[in-house]
Amino acid sequence: MTARLYVAVETAAAWLLALLWVLPLLYAVWTAFHPGAYAVRFDLLAPLTLENFARAWEAAPFPRYLLNTFLLVTGILAGQLVLCTLAAYAFARFDFVGRDVMFLLVLVQLMIMPDVLIVENYRTMHALGLVDTITAVGLPYVASAFGIFLLRQTFKTVPRELDEAARVEGAGPLTVLWRVYVPLAKPVYVAYGLVSVSHHWNNFLWPLIVTNSVHTRPLTVGLSVFASTDQGIDWSVITAATLMTAAPLLLAFLLFQRQFVQSFMRAGIK
Amino acid sequence: MPLRIATQVHGWLLLLPAAVLLVAFTHYPAMAALWNSLHSTPRGSRPARFVGLDQYAAMAQDPIFLQSLMNNALFVLGTVPLSIALALAMALWVNGRLRGRTALRVAYFTPTVLPMIAVANIWLFFYTPGYGLLDQITGLFGLPAHNWLGDRSTALPALMAVTVWKEAGFFMIFYLAALQSIPPTLREAADLEGAGRWTFFRRVTFPLLMPTTLFVLVNAIINAFRLVDHVIVMTRGGPDNATALLLFYIYEVGFRYWDTGYAAALTAVLLAILVVLAIGQFLYLDRKVHYR
Numbered sequence: 334m335t336a337r338l339y340v341a342v343e344t345a346a347a348w349l350l351a352l353l354w355v356l357p358l359l360y361a362v363w364t365a366f367h368p369g370a371y372a373v374r375f376d377l378l379a380p381l382t383l384e385n386f387a388r389a390w391e392a393a394p395f396p397r398y399l400l401n402t403f404l405l406v407t408g409i410l411a412g413q414l415v416l417c418t419l420a421a422y423a424f425a426r427f428d429f430v431g432r433d434v435m436f437l438l439v440l441v442q443l444m445i446m447p448d449v450l451i452v453e454n455y456r457t458m459h460a461l462g463l464v465d466t467i468t469a470v471g472l473p474y475v476a477s478a479f480g481i482f483l484l485r486q487t488f489k490t491v492p493r494e495l496d497e498a499a500r501v502e503g504a505g506p507l508t509v510l511w512r513v514y515v516p517l518a519k520p521v522y523v524a525y526g527l528v529s530v531s532h533h534w535n536n537f538l539w540p541l542i543v544t545n546s547v548h549t550r551p552l553t554v555g556l557s558v559f560a561s562t563d564q565g566i567d568w569s570v571i572t573a574a575t576l577m578t579a580a581p582l583l584l585a586f587l588l589f590q591r592q593f594v595q596s597f598m599r600a601g602i603k
Numbered sequence: 604m605p606l607r608i609a610t611q612v613h614g615w616l617l618l619l620p621a622a623v624l625l626v627a628f629t630h631y632p633a634m635a636a637l638w639n640s641l642h643s644t645p646r647g648s649r650p651a652r653f654v655g656l657d658q659y660a661a662m663a664q665d666p667i668f669l670q671s672l673m674n675n676a677l678f679v680l681g682t683v684p685l686s687i688a689l690a691l692a693m694a695l696w697v698n699g700r701l702r703g704r705t706a707l708r709v710a711y712f713t714p715t716v717l718p719m720i721a722v723a724n725i726w727l728f729f730y731t732p733g734y735g736l737l738d739q740i741t742g743l744f745g746l747p748a749h750n751w752l753g754d755r756s757t758a759l760p761a762l763m764a765v766t767v768w769k770e771a772g773f774f775m776i777f778y779l780a781a782l783q784s785i786p787p788t789l790r791e792a793a794d795l796e797g798a799g800r801w802t803f804f805r806r807v808t809f810p811l812l813m814p815t816t817l818f819v820l821v822n823a824i825i826n827a828f829r830l831v832d833h834v835i836v837m838t839r840g841g842p843d844n845a846t847a848l849l850l851f852y853i854y855e856v857g858f859r860y861w862d863t864g865y866a867a868a869l870t871a872v873l874l875a876i877l878v879v880l881a882i883g884q885f886l887y888l889d890r891k892v893h894y895r
């Protein structure tokens with residue numbers, strides 16, 4: 334009897350917390366889809382409208398920002414996949430001098446991320462003449478310690494016999510990597526890809542610093558520029574723009590939520 | 604064959620591209636920050652010159668720096684334990700046998716996939732004095748309108764609430780992964796012994812989750828120092844520096860006042876904090892969490 338009461342209380346608490354967690358988002362959706370007059374008046378019969386989205390879309394170059402973000406996240410991910418795979422393979426299967434020291438140096442980045450080194454990295458980008466390029470936004474993140482670590486752990490679980498069998502047939506190190514290791518690590522690649530894309534889609538501070546034109550700004554920075562320039566305080570339009578920024582990732586999550594959660598779990602478990 | 608040449612060459616060649624970028628954008632800037640913090644900021648025709656520890660001496664006298672350090676400490680205390688407790692509760696609920704687990708999981712996790720800047724915009728509206736949802740709700744209870752972000756005493760807690768909301772669902776994932784690796788036989792054994800749910804949690808689940816808790820703890824603290832997007836969007840460090848966090852202050856000094864020498868010194872302080880955290884984790888992990 335008490336046990337059932339306990340479960341009921343717990344269920345109620347869980348749902349209350351969930352409600353609290355979706356409330357801000359529901360509120361944003363309400364505001365974005367109704368005329369400004371209804372932003373703070375809750376009336377079930379309030380007329381629905383897409384005008385806020387249309388106005389936001391016209392007021393700022395969102396298609397360009399979307400393209401920039403797309404180029405940014407795919408560029409970073411492509412670079413990460415290649416570089417981290419090679420480095421992880423070296424750490425997992427090559428007994429070279431200095432390996433342990435190098436691995437420790439890689440792990441340093443898990444603590445000291447490029448996110449906090451903004452001042453010096455800006456200096457470097459300036460010296461390289463890369464300020465205000467999409468390359469500059471992505472470059473500091475391409476050699477990802479997290480990716481190297483994750484793939485190294487995965488590669489280490491590949492049986493050495495498979496590796497040796499391929500080598501006996503005359504395959505070189507890169508062929509072995511491509512034919513044996515990469516296919517076996519596929520779920521980890523998917524997991525890492527999702528984590529990386531959602532991280533860089535949402536990144537803000539470094540892109541804010543290193544970009545200053547429409548042609549390089551990602552969505553997050555574009556949104557902040559849009560929200561802080563003379564929109565008055567038309568919350569309906571700003572909220573619509575905010576939802577547009579988050580929409581691609583949010584929709585992907587809602588559609589594939591199981592895969593998302595499993596991927597984040599897989600990446601977090603190591 | 605102790606040191607086969609081919610292994611050496613292949614190993615280093617595979618590592619090289621990643622190592623170059625890693626050094627260029629992590630190790631070099633960290634060292635450069637230390638070096639530049641010992642120099643003055645170059646201005647116009649005057650190049651940087653060696654000033655020893657002057658920047659650090661100025662820092663000790665800088666009320667905004669001290670305030671931002673204090674704010675960051677409060678921010679850690681206000682967000683980390685609460686995020687972890689909520690994350691654990693969420694994971695237990697989602698992993699349990701409650702009704703509608705999938706919906707709960709989606710609800711808890713959704714803030715994680717939103718950009719912090721979008722979250723900040725939404726909450727900015729939420730907090731709008733007199734007009735935002737929060738004031739409308741408190742208004743129902745007859746409370747007067749309140750400028751949540753404009754009042755020194757409520758601005759930092761208001762940002763903490765945003766952070767907890769954004770991060771708890773992310774940390775839930777780590778607990779969820781750990782919970783699923785706990786063998787169900789333990790639960791069955793505990794049932795046979797007649798152990799209650801609370802006892803089981805306290806004596807079995809929680810100790811088994813200790814490595815995860817430690818991992819989440821360290822990451823939550825790092826995030827408290829690393830993430831200032833919401834500060835930039837919601838308060839710009841105000842009112843009267845009440846919400847200036849350390850990294851936000853570095854951003855202001857470095858990119859609004861362009862005092863790069865001083866910004867380097869501030870960065871060095873932030874790096875020192877992170878290094879202490881890393882060493883702490885390393886020592887503690889080595890001693891405490893060995894039963895894996």
